[in-house]
Amino acid sequence: MEHDPLWYKDAIIYELHVKAFFDGTGDGIGDFQGLIEKLDYLQDLGINCIWLLPFYQSPLKDDGYDISDYRTILPDYGTMKDFKRFVREAHKRDIRVLIELVINHTSDQHLWFQEARQSKKSKKRKFYVWTDEPANKNKAARIIFMDSESSNWAWDPVSKQYYWHRFFSHQPDLNYDNPIVRRTMLNVLTYWLNTGVDGFRLDAVPYLFEREGTNCENLPETHEYLKDLRRSLDKKYNHKVLLAEANQWPKDVCSYFGEGDECHMAFHFPLMPRIFMGLRKEDSTPIIEIMGQTPEIPENCQWAIFLRNHDELTLEMVTEDERDFMYSEYAQHPKAKLNLGIRHRLAPLINKGRRQLELLHSILFTMPGSPIIYYGDELGMGDNVYLGDRNGVRTPMQWTGDRNAGFSKADTAQLYAPLVVDPVYGYQAINVEAQKRTPTSLLNWMKKFISIRKKYKAFGRGSLKFVKTSNPKILCYLREYEDETLLIANNLSRYVQPAELDLRQFKNRLPMELVGGVCFPKIGDLPYFLTFSPHAFYWFQLMKVEEPGEIAAEAVEKAAQAVHVSTKISGTTGRRKKKRATQREIKTKANLSSRHKSG
Ligand code: NOJ
Numbered sequence: 001m002e003h004d005p006l007w008y009k010d011a012i013i014y015e016l017h018v019k020a021f022f023d024g025t026g027d028g029i030g031d032f033q034g035l036i037e038k039l040d041y042l043q044d045l046g047i048n049c050i051w052l053l054p055f056y057q058s059p060l061k062d063d064g065y066d067i068s069d070y071r072t073i074l075p076d077y078g079t080m081k082d083f084k085r086f087v088r089e090a091h092k093r094d095i096r097v098l099i100e101l102v103i104n105h106t107s108d109q110h111l112w113f114q115e116a117r118q119s120k121k122s123k124k125r126k127f128y129v130w131t132d133e134p135a136n137k138n139k140a141a142r143i144i145f146m147d148s149e150s151s152n153w154a155w156d157p158v159s160k161q162y163y164w165h166r167f168f169s170h171q172p173d174l175n176y177d178n179p180i181v182r183r184t185m186l187n188v189l190t191y192w193l194n195t196g197v198d199g200f201r202l203d204a205v206p207y208l209f210e211r212e213g214t215n216c217e218n219l220p221e222t223h224e225y226l227k228d229l230r231r232s233l234d235k236k237y238n239h240k241v242l243l244a245e246a247n248q249w250p251k252d253v254c255s256y257f258g259e260g261d262e263c264h265m266a267f268h269f270p271l272m273p274r275i276f277m278g279l280r281k282e283d284s285t286p287i288i289e290i291m292g293q294t295p296e297i298p299e300n301c302q303w304a305i306f307l308r309n310h311d312e313l314t315l316e317m318v319t320e321d322e323r324d325f326m327y328s329e330y331a332q333h334p335k336a337k338l339n340l341g342i343r344h345r346l347a348p349l350i351n352k353g354r355r356q357l358e359l360l361h362s363i364l365f366t367m368p369g370s371p372i373i374y375y376g377d378e379l380g381m382g383d384n385v386y387l388g389d390r391n392g393v394r395t396p397m398q399w400t401g402d403r404n405a406g407f408s409k410a411d412t413a414q415l416y417a418p419l420v421v422d423p424v425y426g427y428q429a430i431n432v433e434a435q436k437r438t439p440t441s442l443l444n445w446m447k448k449f450i451s452i453r454k455k456y457k458a459f460g461r462g463s464l465k466f467v468k469t470s471n472p473k474i475l476c477y478l479r480e481y482e483d484e485t486l487l488i489a490n491n492l493s494r495y496v497q498p499a500e501l502d503l504r505q506f507k508n509r510l511p512m513e514l515v516g517g518v519c520f521p522k523i524g525d526l527p528y529f530l531t532f533s534p535h536a537f538y539w540f541q542l543m544k545v546e547e548p549g550e551i552a553a554e555a556v557e558k559a560a561q562a563v564h565v566s567t568k569i570s571g572t573t574g575r576r577k578k579k580r581a582t583q584r585e586i587k588t589k590a591n592l593s594s595r596h597k598s599g
Contacts, residue, residue, distance in 0.1 A: 007096065008199070008241045008265055008370060009302045010460040012450055014047040015309060016375040017063075018055050018077045019416055021397050023408035028415045030396070030407070032078035032086045039086075041432065043093040045378060045443075046450035049370075050090060051098045051201055051243075053310055055083070059109045061170050063310075063394065064100075065203060066107035070188045080195075087196040096198040098243060103185050104204040105171040113172055117158040126178045129164035129210060138164070141216040147339050166207045166216075176208045182225060186232055193233070199241030202226075202263065205256065206246045218252050226262045241265060243304055247316055250294040260298030268294070268303045268369060270317040273326060275307065275363055276349070277318075279356060280329040282493040284475035286322075287363075288466050302460070303369030307360055308377060311390055312341030313349070335385040345393050347380035352424065355535035357442060359490055362537040365453045366479065366488045368464045378446045379435055382425020387417065395420050398427040405431060452514050452539070458484040471499040474532065487511060487540040491532035500527035503542075511540035519543075 004010075017030070024033030032055075042050065054064030057072040064074070073083055090097050106113060115124040131137050134153035143149050145167055153162040154169035163172045174181050189200065209221040226242070233240050244256040244263040250270055256263045271294075274286040297303070313330070315323045323340070330349050331342045342349070350356040357380060364371045376397055384392040395417050400406030405419050405427035412419075419427055435441035453459050462481035469476050473493040479486040485506070491497050503509075503523045511520040511528075522545065530538065 003239070005239050006300065006302075006461075007239060008049070010454070010457065011049040011096065011370040012047045012453065013049045013051050013098070013304065013370055013372040014042055014045070014375065015051045015053070015306075015372050016397075017053040017310065017394060020394055021375060022399070023410065026409040027076070028408050028410035029076045030416075031076065032073075032082035036082075036086050036089050039089055039093055039095065042095060045447055046454065047373065048094060048454075049096040049098060049198070051372065052100060054100045054102060059107055059170075061107070062168055063390070065102050066105075066109070066168070066171050067102050068107040068109040069111070071191055084195055091196070097196075098199045098201055098241065099192060099197050100203060101189065101192070101200040102203040103174070103188075104207050105165060105167060105173045108170045108172055117156050120159060120161075127175055127181055128172045129175045130159075130161045131164070132161055134162040138210050138212065138216055140214060141166070141210070145339055164210065166204065173207065173210075176221070176225060182228070186229060189229060189233070190236070193237055193240060198239070199243060199264070201243045201245055203245050205244045205263075206248060206252075218246070218248065218255060223255060223258065223262060226256070227258055230258075230262055243267070247314060249317060250290065254295045254297060257297050257301040260300045264300065265302045265304045265370070268305050269314065270294075271303075271367065272306060273313070273315055273318050273322070275360065276313070276330060277322060277325065278475065278492050279350070279360065280325075282473050284472050284490075284492060287475055291367075291464065291466070304372055305364060305367055305369035306372040306374070307364055308346045308349075308374045308393070309372070310374065310394060312338040312343040314339075314341045316340050333385055338390065343383070343385060343390055343392055345381060345383040346374070346377045347425065348382050352380060353535075354442070358445060359492070359535040359537055361446065361449060362488070362490055362539070363475070365449055366459060366477075366486075366539065368462070368479070370460060371453075373446070378443055379430050379432060380425075380442045381430055382420045382422065384418065384420055391417060398431040400431050400433040401428040406433070448515070456484055456486060456514070456541070457481050458486045462486065468502040469499045470501075470527065471497055473497050474499040474501075474530075476501055485509075485542040486514075487542055488537070489530060489532070489540075490537040491535055493532075494534050496534060497532045499530050499532065501530065503528040506542050508545055509542040510545045512543050514539040514541060 018032060018035055019030045021030045022034030022038045023030050024037055025031055054067065055073055055077045056064065056067045057069035057074055058064045058066050059068060073080055087097050112124045112127045115122050116128050131153065134151065138152065141152050143152060149169060152164060152166060154165055156163055165172050176182060205226070206217040206222065208225060209219045210216045211219055230242060233242065242263040244266040246253050246256050246266055247269045253266050253269065256266045270290050274290045277286045278284055315326055318326065326342070327337065330344070331337050336342050336344055347357065379398065381398055384395060386392065396405055396407040396415060396419055398405040404410065404412055404415060408415060423429065432443065435443035458479040458481035462479035462484065465478045467476040467478060474489055474491055474497060476489040479488065506523045507525065509523050511523065513520065520540070
């Protein structure tokens with residue numbers, strides 16, 4: 001694998017659950033053996049990093065986020081040997097592996113908690129946070145799982161005290177004021193780093209410490225501890241990454257980067273709902289505003305951006321009016337709401353609108369940060385809101401139209417969760433096999449755009465500057481890095497739109513569209529005029545034309561690569577012919593454009 005300490009800036013992350021991906025042993029539950037068999041699929045898709053949801057020993061009351069042993073793999077998913085083989089096989093394919101580390105809490109089944117509750121004198125007692133008087137303690141801390149919990153304190157009938165928990169009551173929070181807890185969790189981190197993984201998603205990271213009179217989030221003590229983790233990581237290992245799950249406002253999330261000495265990455269939670277708002281309001285303002293509130297981050301840090309994940313589409317980081325708007329637009333089904341969010345997968349949120357799906361991915365792939373694709377969303381998989389909690393977005397991956405969607409050879413009744421079988425999103429309609437052989441499928445579209453994104457470092461590393469347009473329905477921005485200047489323009493409207501862009505500073509540059517390598521007219525003195533079909537978008541590179549020969553050569557090279565991608569997908573022969581034709585076309589266009597004064 002490439003030895004680049006900033007590899008995570010160019011990452012395209014695929015989030016998956018081992019249990020949901022592929023069942024290699026035929027017991028109805030996905031496992032590491034199955035995942036290894038499907039690595040070629042992921043490599044072919046073009047992703048270069050996998051984020052694995054929790055796979056540790058667990059009673060699975062919160063789908064593995066309730067860990068009962070940090071050093072053991074849930075036997076349903078395989079053995080440590082299988083896990084290590086998976087990491088090796090992923091690395092062979094240039095795919096990095098991020099794993100989940102739930103450091104804020106354990107399961108109440110964890111031996112630490114079992115021991116702690118037996119006796120107040122037990123050594124493990126201080127691993128957790130206890131009180132006799134819950135009514136007055138940490139009152140300012142909000143309840144996160146508000147549909148299931150009414151307090152952050154739960155009564156333990158065994159030790160006859162209350163214990164602190166930020167999530168489900170079966171997930172007691174660890175006590176980070178105890179230095180032994182701090183050390184123990186550091187050892188857990190080291191244990192997994194020694195298996196070869198490339199980093200961790202740190203679950204629920206804002207809640208590690210509690211302090212009276214605060215909301216118990218983002219406390220200075222939490223940041224100090226994370227910096228400690230980072231120091232230990234950097235001392236012994238190279239190029240490992242910490243990704244903070246901090247569902248907070250931009251300023252607070254930024255504190256998890258420290259001065260570039262805390263977490264390498266953090267999710268941009270507030271951006272996500274604003275992409276969906278922008279789409280339905282047909283207005284770029286929510287996206288521009290939230291990015292305006294996002295401080296610059298240290299050079300060595302990176303956002304992790306996403307459209308959907310394994311949880312409900314969270315609406316914690318929006319105002320009440322915005323939340324009402326989101327519910328009215330995206331949560332029509334009576335069962336769609338959960339906690340402060342919406343439990344739908346991506347495709348059902350937008351009623352399977354293909355143009356909207358493409359537009360949303362255009363934004364995801366071009367805004368600052370490393371994009372995350374949630375398994376199955378590359379196919380437009382559906383969900384099942386009747387399964388309770390967030391299980392409806394965690395159903396088996398749909399590989400084929402055969403029995404059990406090709407996911408497992410077990411009896412259908414044995415599957416860990418029912419398959420999606422409705423006529424619109426069911427596995428007979430939506431599956432990998434069918435989409436592989438359909439050149440125009442979403443899967444092939446994703447593959448093509450991932451491959452284009454990977455050719456330009458500016459997407460992962462470049463600066464962001466919004467471009468003034470005459471039309472607020474057009475979300476337009478520049479991504480600049482070294483000698484790459486990319487111009488992205490997205491039409492958030494369902495209707496055709498015109499827009500004039502203020503590109504004066506790029507006078508004489510030649511916009512080359514990145515998919516087909518087609519050059520547009522040169523930028524002149526007047527506003528640059530573009531027209532868009534509904535939900536359409538453009539990705540351009542703004543080429544310098546002072547040296548037409550060189551530019552044409554570069555354009556030819558990039559376009560040839562683009563042609564290569566599309567010919568591979570459509571499976572046609574005659575690739576060379578097509579390439580030569582494109583080269584001719586670009587040369588002609590470059591020559592024409594350098595003579596042509598636009599505006
Ligand atoms: C955040 C995770 O994404 C979610 O799935 C989990 O339930 C909570 N943290 C508690 O661990």
